[in-house]
């Protein structure tokens with residue numbers, strides 16, 4: 001019988017024992033005794049497990065342990081993300097190697113998601129190394145969206161970031177850069193541009209190194225896209241904020257709106273901007289774009305008063321005829337410092 005409860009200070013030696021076990025590669029091992037030899041010395045890392053009271057709890061988060069017959073067999077934490085009041089980050093999810101694939105991880109996730117709702121979070125993030133196949137299988141099975149990948153010269157692995165929305169009928173998607181003309185055709189099929197070669201032009205700009213064209217996939221169907229320009233396209237923004245990357249063309253297929261895909265795309269674009277070394281990412285919003293406004297506010301983007309770039313907008317009238325107009329936008333930026341893997 002597995003019980004998931006909040007962490008208590010007496011659990012620390014058992015958590016340190018769990019943290020000493022390997023977590024890369026395939027580490028499921030039914031021969032490891034369930035009562036682990038408790039450790040009186042902390043693991044060499046990570047900080048969240050060396051001193052969870054100071055890190056996870058001290059940051060205003062929650063830590064849960066899974067207990068079987070009086071023995072700690074799992075742990076998982078939730079931390080607020082600085083400057084992003086609606087966003088939570090899951091950390092240090094681990095299950096004892098001998099009790100894997102029995103639903104312990106799933107029970108910890110239920111407790112963590114409940115705590116996240118209690119905090120008023122709308123979205124959760126987590127990261128995992130691609131050398132941790134068990135964790136990748138786990139988050140995919142739990143229908144998290146895979147949003148972007150991060151490299152670092154110090155790592156021999158790639159970090160994979162996952163996203164899950166809590167409020168809606170979450171649709172798990174995989175967001176990745178467009179990889180060729182077959183994907184351009186899939187994008188045109190799902191989100192037609194009326195005979196114009198818009199998807200192709202975006203892919204070609206990516207090929208030229210001027211932009212990254214991200215597509216969101218629901219299995220083999222494209223359900224949304226976003227374009228990350230390498231530098232702001234607005235001269236007045238460049239003059240006052242600098243040549244940071246900028247998000248454009250966020251679009252989600254009508255049939256899957258309000259299911260977290262737009263949030264996954266915006267999060268992924270910000271991740272790609274950070275991966276390219278940017279300290280800031282920007283976005284111009286039309287006055288009536290309520291959906292994008294909700295997303296950027298949830299993800300902690302800041303309104304930049306005094307910046308009113310003018311964007312070109314295409315709208316269709318009731319007869320289906322297209323009109324191009326110049327419209328004034330508000331401007332928003334996201335500070336990317338401090339978002340790296342911990």
Ligand SMILES: CC(C)(COP(=O)(O)OP(=O)(O)OC[C@H]1O[C@@H](n2cnc3c(N)ncnc32)[C@H](O)[C@@H]1OP(=O)(O)O)[C@@H](O)C(=O)NCCC(=O)NCCS
Pocket residue numbers: 022023024027091092093094095096099100101102103104105106107127128132133134135136137138139141142
């Ligand atoms: C990832 C981890 C926490 C999963 O814990 P768990 O208790 O085994 O997970 P559950 O039994 O609740 O699994 C739920 C579902 O996830 C999927 N899953 C879990 N482990 C998997 C694996 N090794 N391969 C593929 N899918 C897996 C399965 O669909 C599983 O359901 P099923 O067993 O009915 O098929 C555990 O493997 C672990 O501690 N790994 C090492 C530490 C780690 O990588 N932590 C994550 C770092 S963020």
